[in-house]
Amino acid sequence: MEDSQREQERMIRRHHLEKIELQARIQAMKISVPKNDKKRRKQLLLDVARLEAQMEQKHQQEMEKFRESCPDNSNLDSVTEDLAKMDLENQPPSVLRAQKRRERMAAPQRERPGSVAEVEMELLASFRREEEEKLAAILGSxxxxxxxxxxxxxxxxxxxxxxxxxxxxxxxxxxxxxxxxxxxxxxxxxxxxxxxxxxxxxxxxxxxxxxxxxxxxxxxxxxxxxxxxxxxxxxxxxxxxxxxxxxxxxxxxxxxxxxxxxxxxxxxxxxxxxxxxxxxxxxxxxxxxxx
Incomplete structure (x- = not known):
């Protein structure tokens, strides 16, 4: 069971990293295309949609394969959902998303998915802590x-x-x-x-x-x-x-x-x-x- 959980965490870590890197690539693509170039902007939207769909399909297939190999892992679905929500948070903010975030934070605590938010934040925080600890050791030496x-x-x-x-x-x-x-x-x-x-x-x-x-x-x-x-x-x-x-x-x-x-x-x-x-x-x- 512990081996399964470690494998799950490694897969989630890799998926999260791949999506962060994809968003960085997409952001660079958006910056490189002038807003007044409608033809290139249209093509850009198609390119972005294709890249995101390909990665989503790849990750879904890997998740399904992992689920088949670990049918008793009841935490997988909730963690997968947490990861998807975390990936949304890693996208560049827009006015609409910023407004939704303000509304969510203003909502009563009982109406917010606290457990999901806590898990996703803990997951990202653990990645950051581990990276910072490793870097501190490398630099300290x-x-x-x-x-x-x-x-x-x-x-x-x-x-x-x-x-x-x-x-x-x-x-x-x-x-x-x-x-x-x-x-x-x-x-x-x-x-x-x-x-x-x-x-x-x-x-x-x-x-x-x-x-x-x-x-x-x-x-x-x-x-x-x-x-x-x-x-x-x-x-x-x-x-x-x-x-x-x-x-x-x-x-x-x-x-x-x-x-x-x-x-x-x-x-x-x-x-x-x-x-x-x-x-x-x-x-x-x-x-x-x-x-």
Whole structure:
């Protein structure tokens, strides 16, 4: 029974992570399409619906397979429902959803599904606690701790900005990232594809994406980190719990800039934080900068 519960928790954790990452991808897709481009916006809605339906079908099939293998697991249906509600909370808020949330919070406690809300919040909180504990252990072994960066779609660039010894704006980092990618199309274009057809981006589509890096609060990816490592001629390492530390720009000999990648800290999906030296018995003042 305990093995079954652990397997269930692992599956729920993976489903939750996959949906968070999908919402982050969808948000980036929405940002990249101008609101006045009706044709592309219409296609975007179709793409989003297809991606969400595919993931929902995949997760449902996995849940059904798990249910067949564990017919006596009476908690599965309620936890599955909790997860679905949690995923809704991870989507970018709208006016309508915000209004519904206010109405729900204003309703009498007896009219709200308290047990469901408690379970879903506990589940997400447990994921966050586990991630934070693992990161604290990893960073502590290097005499480091996390430094919070605002979750405003610029977090990757702000974390890089925080690590640099010289003054630079986020706008400048975005501009130079886009310019480097535009000048090295062949190095980056093969990694971009149309979500509907799977076909590689055309050069015009790729250049439009580069323009959006500058014009829009577009989330940064590993490709932008690759470009930044070349722009700064500095290695960039990304510490995370789900996989080994990623090092980008290993060909450079400078001391790496260090970012922390989190899955569960922000409801909208991925987030980057910076790091700082771990204070050791200091009284007052601030921790010295790492770089």
């Amino acid at each position: 290097r005499n480091l701790e996390m430094k919070d960066i605002p979750a405003d779609h610029h977090c990757m660039y702000r974390a890089i900005q925080d690590q640099l010894m010289f003054s630079v704006t986020v706008e400048s980092l975005r501009y130079h990232t886009a310019m480097y990618m535009r000048k090295h199309v062949d190095d980056f274009l093969p990694f971009f594809s149309d979500p509907e057809t799977g076909n590689t981006y055309s050069q015009d589509e790729f250049l439009s994406y580069c323009d959006d890096i500058v014009r829009c609060p577009l989330w940064g990816t590993q490709l932008e980190l690759r470009a930044l490592s070349h722009v700064l001629q500095t290695p960039i390492e990304v510490i995370q719990t789900e996989s080994p530390t990623l090092v980008i720009g290993e060909e450079y000999t400078k001391k790496p800039l260090t970012l922390v990648y989190l899955h569960y800290t922000c409801n909208l999906g991925e987030h980057y934080n910076s790091v700082k030296q771990l204070e050791a018995g200091a009284v007052g003042g601030t921790a010295p900068r790492l770089f």
